[in-house]
Amino acid sequence: MVLTQQRNIVTRTWGSSVGKKFVMAVTGVIFLLYVIAHMIGNLKIFFGQETFDAYSEHLRTLGAEIFGYEGVLWIIRVVLLASVVLHMAAAFSLWYKAKRARPVGYQHKGHQGSYAARTMRWGGVIIALFVIWHILDLTLGTVNPDPAGGAYAKLVASFDRPIVAIFYIVAMVALSFHISHGLWSGIQTLGGNSAVKQHALKSFSIVVGVVIAVGFAIIPVSVMFGLVR
Amino acid sequence: MRITLRVWRQKNADAKGKMEKYKLDDVDEDMSFLEMLDVLNEKLILQGEDPVSFDHDCREGICGSCAMVINGTPHGPQKNTTTCQLHMRHFKDGDTIDVEPWRARAFPVIKDLVTDRSAFDQIIQAGGYVSVNTGSAPEAHATPVDKVSADDAFDAATCIGCGACVAACPNGSSMLFTAAKVTHLGLLPQGQPERQTRAISMLAKQDELDFGGCTNVGACAEVCPKGIPLASISRLNHDVLGATLAGARAD
Amino acid sequence: MSELQQEPTAVQGEGRWLLGDPIADDRAPDSPVGDRWSDRKFSARLVNPANRRKMTAIIVGTGLAGGAAAATLGEAGYHVKSFCFQDSPRRAHSIAAQGGINAAKNYRNDGDSVHRLFYDTVKGGDFRSRESNVHRLAEVSLNIIDQCVAQGVPFAREYSGLLDTRSFGGTQVSRTFYARGQTGQQLLIGAYSALERQIAAGTVEMHPRTEMLDLIVADGRARGIVTRSILTGKIETHLADVVVLCTGGYGNVYYLSTNAKGSNVTAAWRAHKRGALFANPCYTQIHPTCIPVSGEYQSKLTLMSESLRNDGRVWVPKERGDNRPPNQIPEEERDYYLERQYPSFGNLVPRDIASRAAKNMCDAEQGVGPGGLGVYLDFKDAIGRLGRHAVEAKYGNLFEMYQRITGDDPYEVPMRIYPAIHYTMGGLWVDYDLRSTIPGLFVGGEANFSDHGANRLGASALMQGLADGYFVLPTTVPNYLADGPFDPIDESHxxxxxxxxxxxxxxxxxxxxxxxxxxxxxxxxxxxxxxxxxxxxxxxxxxxxxxxxxxxxxxxxxxxxxxxxxxxxxxxxxxxxxxxxxxxxxxxxxxxxxxxxxxxxxxxxxxxxxxxxGEAQRDDENFSYVAAWEYGGDQSGAKPILHKEDLEFSYVHPSQRSYK
Structure with a gap:
């Protein structure tokens, strides 16, 4: 067999196309866990302004005895940011490799693979743009009509703008597609798929994607229909 | 039946190619796709035109030579069917059919529909074998293989190396091809000693040859004429992950 | 040889050929047939490992024989140059063999043995093959299975984890190892992977898409080949110490055959024109179970494994020109002619008998399908007896293939089959060492004439290809090379x-x-x-x-x-x-x-x-010989020269084959 040089685990991983997919799978798992927690937290909106604001404040005081005020939140933010950087770096690297791999395209384009699988890259771009807007809007309040308001107030103020609510819902549809394919793809990448399990795993991933997207999207819908004021 | 063909014509590797239109008036529905091209070529030769070059050999779906993208799908619309086994009864009178070569940097076009797929041989050279010299084999019954593993290994071993997986993959990845070999040998006891080094070496070669990276789109398995399961890729990933964590290397 | 030509008797051929000197194999040791191969292996000279690198062997063809020989000689340390016209050695036509490979393992305890495989093969070949070669083939069959299993060939297995076997036409034991309907592919991938391993190791230099167009015979020895690059058209020469042709058979002379479109006789024919004798060219095998021709445009015929005859029943309507769909023809109006004519072997009679019987039925206007050129192969009883699932497990891919080509579903409608040319037993004449009559030119696999006599039994082609490639040539080629080093030659010769x-x-x-x-x-x-x-x-x-x-x-x-x-x-x-x-x-x-x-x-x-x-009538008294033909020359009207190799049968006594 050919000689490959012994490298450390970082270059060994980043040096192969599958290694990059491992990075995407592991960071994807981090996102998925975060998104699930975030969604569950968001649903507290239906328990009223007080509960929701208290939950928002609780996130900041969580583990404060050890990590200080907002300490845990910052740790989560740093981990997420690092994951975003790695996930996107790997994605762009593979995107570039794919472009290189087919310099001349087909005249008659084929349509193999599911819609979700084929749109992962643009879906990811939509989600990234959405996240930037989302932070400016609801975390920093820069683009929020009620920048000084509490979490609840900011949220309601934001979704009172139908265009924002619709953008949010569209982003959730993209997220749903991304998870529907990404979760299964991550399992496949980490070696957990088999011919027998494949159908079940794919279905499971779609269910997770849809549940998460619905869990998020129900909030702007509720605001639009005046169920949350 | 009457068929209009639009075929990719390219004089040689360096020439610029384009789609050329040809009309055939007397296509029989029992003809194979390649027989239809034979009829076209006979016509072209008698008109003094260069016939369409295409790879083909066994014409019974096993040698893996024939390779063309038909209406955007490698090997055409029939599932689990190579081009040579595709029959014209799957088309309608009056259809226009687009025929193009495999498209991948690692499979450069040689002429018309003929591409150079020697990159696949190089991937095999990187480790797609069991290192056993002739004469050194133990008695065949010395190592039983459970039927389930043997059958799964067989499913992967049916790969004919045609390259449709690469042609269909939006990333131009040869992952299904590599995974089929890694799965075939990795499931058998004979393949165990080299299992991790095989996976890592073949993958490294595939990356080096400018195939794209796999993003689990699944187009490969959809067009695979032999129905190689997509889960083979998961097995390859599994072996690569193990090798990466363990720091296995091939030498 | 040609000095002693004599005009043939008028009765024999009206001056269409000349009769030359007899020819004989002088390489098989004189010992009892069971000892000959081990004696020959011992007497074969060896080449010092340090000298092997300096010896170049050209091997043309990368099928089972050529691929296996190239890999094995590469492993031994020779400098091997391997050639194929396909774009990859993995596509050689051995890949299309479906049914299986024979080996006298006797795992079934059904009375099989090396001797029985030997006996069956000589008898199956209608007593026109050489006993020494066939016995060696039977011996080596055991090693082949071991070798292939070690390479990772996924043979069919039973729930015990042990290898499964099935029976095949012409035998009453179950000695055929198989890998679904793709045994050839799996064996070839085994040989191919061994070859690729040697290419990676640098011992084998691979030349794909390169066609051999002539043999270079210099100073009485085969020293190289002339090739044309299929990609660039460049004519090149490759020089070596020995040339081995494993270039397959010539069935494509019939245009419609089950061979791959590219399969051709050029390499062997060029060697013949350079002096190698061509033996028994008229021995061609017709395979009984092929898909019938559907029209003028037909480019090739597709074989379906003969193993189908294990469970399928062959029949035609009793009445001439009966046009009813097969399912509407009642049992009593069907003629299961093989079962009727050959009660003990039934549908499993050897290929030639099954083929001719089909032809006779069609000649008698009992044939079915377009042009009346077909007979039914019916699985209704097998599906009833074993269940659709079991039939599918055994023949699923063959049924699919049939349906893809014809559009008919063989689970519902009987298959239509007709014989087609499938294999050629004739080929370049070789001795026990697989040497042709040109020193330094060896011939292996289907390209030689050696092991199948006038008819090859099912699942024996793969066995012979691998026997020659893995075991025989790697013993006999070094024996020749031990004569070297030969005088160096270059392009200016x-x-x-x-x-x-x-x-x-x-x-x-x-x-x-x-x-x-x-x-x-x-x-x-x-x-x-x-x-x-x-x-x-x-x-x-x-x-x-x-x-x-x-x-x-x-x-x-x-x-x-x-x-x-x-x-x-x-x-x-x-x-x-x-x-x-x-x-x-x-x-x-x-x-x-x-x-x-x-x-x-x-x-x-x-x-x-x-x-x-209507059975074949052999004439052992006058024709128990191999007809080895010498090329008569390029001038028009030149006649080929016949050299006879008398066949001796000391172990299997010729009898009229009877499968009744």
Whole structure:
């Protein structure tokens, strides 16, 4: 067999196309866990302004005895940011490799693979743009009509703008597609798929994607229909 | 039946190619796709035109030579069917059919529909074998293989190396091809000693040859004429992950 | 040899050939048949490992024989140059073999043994093969299975984890190892992976898409080949210490055959024209279970494994021209003719018998399907007995293949089958060491004539290819190389220059004809002629008709063939033209051989020589020999020269084959 040089685990991983997919799978798992927690937290909106604001404040005081005020939140933010950087770096690297791999395209384009699988890259771009807007809007309040308001107030103020609510819902549809394919793809990448399990795993991933997207999207819908004021 | 063909014509590797239109008036529905091209070529030769070059050999779906993208799908619309086994009864009178070569940097076009797929041989050279010299084999019954593993290994071993997986993959990845070999040998006891080094070496070669990276789109398995399961890729990933964590290397 | 030619007797062939000296194999040791191979292995000389690198072996063809030989000689440390016309060695036509590979493992405890495999093969070959070679084949069969399993060939297994076997035509034991319906593919991938391993190791230099167009014989030894790159059209020479041809059979002379479209006789025919004798060219095998022709445009025939006859029942309607759909023909109006005529072997009679029986039924206008050229192969009883699931597990991929091609579902409607040319037992003459009559030229696999006599049993081709490639050639080729080192030669050697010039001349001549007919139209005409006159049944009259027509067809070809394009680049019509030109010459030798052999044996059935009930009638007294033909020369009207190798049967005594 050919000689490959012994490298450390970082270059060994980043040096192969599958290694990059491992990075995407592991960071994807981090996102998925975060998104699930975030969604569950968001649903507290239906328990009223007080509960929701208290939950928002609780996130900041969580583990404060050890990590200080907002300490845990910052740790989560740093981990997420690092994951975003790695996930996107790997994605762009593979995107570039794919472009290189087919310099001349087909005249008659084929349509193999599911819609979700084929749109992962643009879906990811939509989600990234959405996240930037989302932070400016609801975390920093820069683009929020009620920048000084509490979490609840900011949220309601934001979704009172139908265009924002619709953008949010569209982003959730993209997220749903991304998870529907990404979760299964991550399992496949980490070696957990088999011919027998494949159908079940794919279905499971779609269910997770849809549940998460619905869990998020129900909030702007509720605001639009005046169920949350 | 009457068929209009639009075929990719390219004089040689360096020439610029384009789609050329040809009309055939007397296509029989029992003809194979390649027989239809034979009829076209006979016509072209008698008109003094260069016939369409295409790879083909066994014409019974096993040698893996024939390779063309038909209406955007490698090997055409029939599932689990190579081009040579595709029959014209799957088309309608009056259809226009687009025929193009495999498209991948690692499979450069040689002429018309003929591409150079020697990159696949190089991937095999990187480790797609069991290192056993002739004469050194133990008695065949010395190592039983459970039927389930043997059958799964067989499913992967049916790969004919045609390259449709690469042609269909939006990333131009040869992952299904590599995974089929890694799965075939990795499931058998004979393949165990080299299992991790095989996976890592073949993958490294595939990356080096400018195939794209796999993003689990699944187009490969959809067009695979032999129905190689997509889960083979998961097995390859599994072996690569193990090798990466363990720091296995091939030498 | 040609000095001692004598005119043949008028009765024998009316001056169509000359009779030369007898020929004999002097390589098989004189010991009892069971000891010959081990004695030969011991007496074979060896080459010092340090010297092997300096010895170059050219191996043409990468099928089971060529691929295995190249890999094995590479492992041993020789410098191997391997050639194939396909784009990858993995695509050699061995890949298409479906059914299985025989080996005398006796895992079934059903009475099998090396001796029985030997016996069955000699008998199956209708007593026209050489006992020593066949016995070695049977011995080596054991090692082949071990070797393939170690390489990771996924043979079918039972729930115990042990290897499964099945029975095949012509035998009553279950000794055929198989990998679903793709045994050839799996074995070839095994040999191919061993070959690729050696390519990676640097011992084998691979030349894909390279076609051998001539053999270089310098100072009495085969020293190299002239090749044409299919990609660039470049004519090149490759020089070596030994040349091994494993280039397959010549079934494509019939145009429609089960061979791959690219399979050709060129390498072997060029060697023949350079002095190698061609043995038994008329022994061609017709496979009984192929998908019938559907129209004019038909480019090849598709075989379905003979293993189908294990469970399928062959029948035709009892009434002539019965056009009813098969499912509407009641049981009592069906003629299960194989079961009726051969009660003990039934549907499992050897290939030649099954084929001829189908032809007889169709000649009697009981055939079915387009043109009445087909018989039914029915699985209704098997599905009833074993269940659809079991039938699917055994034959699923064959059924799918049938349905893909014909559009009919064999689970519902009986298959239609018809015989087609499938294998050629004839080939370059070799001795026990697989040496041709040119020193330094070895021939393995289907390209030689050695092991199958006048008829090959099912699942024996894979066995022979791998036996030659893994075990025989790697013993006998070094024995030859131990004679070396031979005088170095280079491109300026007159023999090299002459071979290159004549190759270029041929190509120029083909390109300059610029006539009115395509290569394929000539090939079809040749194929039809050979099929009609030298196919399933042959007659003196028909063969003479063919022999009269062939020279003019050949002349027309060279005058009127039309090839578009040039020689310097990818040109598939030019490749085909060169091959068809050689088939046109070979066809003539086949017909001459068939005409001279005034008996029926195995795949060679002369209508003048049959028993009262229509069975083949051998003439052991006059024809128990191998007919090895020497090329008569290029001048027009030159006659081939016949050298006879007498066959001795000390262990298996010739008897009329009976499968009743």
């Amino acid at each position: 007159p023999a090299v220059v002459e071979a290159v010039e004549s190759t270029k001349g041929r190509i120029d001549k083909l390109l300059s004809a610029n006539g009115n007919r395509t290569v394929d139209s000539f090939h079809r005409e040749l194929g039809q002629l050979i099929w009609d006159q030298c196919g399933m049944a042959r007659s003196k009259e028909g063969l003479e008709k063919a022999l009269d027509r062939l020279p003019s067809l050949r002349e027309e070809f060279w005058r009127d063939v039309k090839i578009v394009g040039t020689g310097d680049g990818f040109n598939q019509s030019l490749e085909k033209a060169g091959r068809v030109a050689d088939f046109l010459e070979l066809g003539e030798l086949m017909c001459t051989d068939a005409l001279h052999r005034e008996e029926s044996c195995g795949g060679h059935f002369r209508v003048e020589h049959q028993t009262e009930d």
